[in-house]
Amino acid sequence: MSQIPERVLVQAHLAAKQVAPLTTAEEADYKARIRSALLARDAVLVAHYYTDPVLQALAEETGGCVSDSLEMARFGKEHPASTLVVAGVRFMGETSKILSPEKQVLMPTLEATCSLDIGCPIEEFSAFCDQHPDRTVVVYANTSAAVKARADWVVTSSCALEIVGHLMDKGEKIIWAPDQHLGNYIQRETGADMLLWEGSCIVHEEFKAKALLDLKAVYPDAAILVHPESPMSVVELADVVGSTSQLIKATQTLPNPTFIVATDRGIFYKMQQGAPGKLLIEAPTAGSGATCRSCAHCPWMAMNTLPALLQSLEQGTNEILVPEHLVPQAVKPLERMLEFTRQARLNAVGNA
Numbered sequence: 001m002s003q004i005p006e007r008v009l010v011q012a013h014l015a016a017k018q019v020a021p022l023t024t025a026e027e028a029d030y031k032a033r034i035r036s037a038l039l040a041r042d043a044v045l046v047a048h049y050y051t052d053p054v055l056q057a058l059a060e061e062t063g064g065c066v067s068d069s070l071e072m073a074r075f076g077k078e079h080p081a082s083t084l085v086v087a088g089v090r091f092m093g094e095t096s097k098i099l100s101p102e103k104q105v106l107m108p109t110l111e112a113t114c115s116l117d118i119g120c121p122i123e124e125f126s127a128f129c130d131q132h133p134d135r136t137v138v139v140y141a142n143t144s145a146a147v148k149a150r151a152d153w154v155v156t157s158s159c160a161l162e163i164v165g166h167l168m169d170k171g172e173k174i175i176w177a178p179d180q181h182l183g184n185y186i187q188r189e190t191g192a193d194m195l196l197w198e199g200s201c202i203v204h205e206e207f208k209a210k211a212l213l214d215l216k217a218v219y220p221d222a223a224i225l226v227h228p229e230s231p232m233s234v235v236e237l238a239d240v241v242g243s244t245s246q247l248i249k250a251t252q253t254l255p256n257p258t259f260i261v262a263t264d265r266g267i268f269y270k271m272q273q274g275a276p277g278k279l280l281i282e283a284p285t286a287g288s289g290a291t292c293r294s295c296a297h298c299p300w301m302a303m304n305t306l307p308a309l310l311q312s313l314e315q316g317t318n319e320i321l322v323p324e325h326l327v328p329q330a331v332k333p334l335e336r337m338l339e340f341t342r343q344a345r346l347n348a349v350g351n352a
C-alpha cells in the first residue's frame, strides 16, 4: 500500500470518529479534570509541537513540556513524575518507555503512528543492514523499538547533522533510515557516505516547490522556513532549514515580518508565543498559483484530544509497553544520542 492511500484511510478513520468541537465550557471542564488527574496519578504531560495547541498550552500550564522529540525524550527521562503522559505519536511514547522503564507511560491513543515508522518494518530493515555489515546504522527517532534495537545510533532532526558529521570524521560509512529526504539533506550538507532507506513523511512530502515560489512572490519580505523531511526542491528554496526547535528560534531571531513555514502547522502555537506580531503562513502543499491549499497537519498527531487524554489518565488506558527483550539494545543508541547532545551543549557553553 502506498503512503498516500494510508493517509486517506487515517483521515477517514478520524472523520468517522469526529465528534462536535468542544464548547468553551466543555473544554474548561476537560482541562480542570485533566489537571486533577495529573496530580492524582503523579503524572506529567509531555506534548509535541505538532499536537493541538490546547494540549500544548495545558502541558505548559501544568509543569510539563512542549518540545521536539529529542527534548521530549530528555524531559521525560529526567522528570521525577512516576507517570509520563505523552501527547504525540507512538514512537515518542516508546522512546519514553525505553529511557524510563520504571515509569508508567500513557498516551491519549495508541493508534497514532507515523508513516516513517510504518515504512520501516524490522524484518526488511534488518535484512538490509545485514547486507551492509561494514556500515554504521543510524536511524531517525521516528522508528519502532525493534528498529532502534537494530541501530548503532538514534538521531532526531535537531542533532542528525552533528552526529553524522561526527561519524564521517571518524571515517564511518552509514546506513540511514527511514526518511530519505532528511537523509538526502544530511548527505548534501556533510558529504558523508550514506546508504538511504526510502521512507518519507506524508506531511512534509506534500510541500510543493513551484507553489512555494508563487507564494513567496506574493510575500517578498517573508523568510521561508523548511523542515528537512521536505523534498530537496523545497529545501533548496529555504532561508532556514532546521528541526522544529530550530525553526521556532528562527522566527524569533530573523528580522522578517512574515514567515512561510513548511512543517506541520501545530508549530504555529509556539512560534506565535515566541514571536508575537509576526505573520505566519503555511507553505502550500498542492495546486498552482499563490493559493495555499495546504493540509499540512499530521493526521496521527490530530488523534490526540482532550477527551482521549482524560480517559487515558483516569482509567490508565493506552499504556505503552515495550517488549522487555528489546529494551537493553534499544536504549543504547538512544543514550548515545542524549550523551552526544549533552556534550555538544557543554562544549557550546564552554566556547561561548
Ligand code: SF4
Pocket (backbone or CB within 6 Å): 050, 089, 113, 114, 115, 116, 142, 201, 202, 203, 204, 264, 298, 299, 300, 301
Ligand atoms: S508529521 Fe510526519 S514524521 Fe511527524 S509523526 Fe506525522 S507522519 Fe510522522
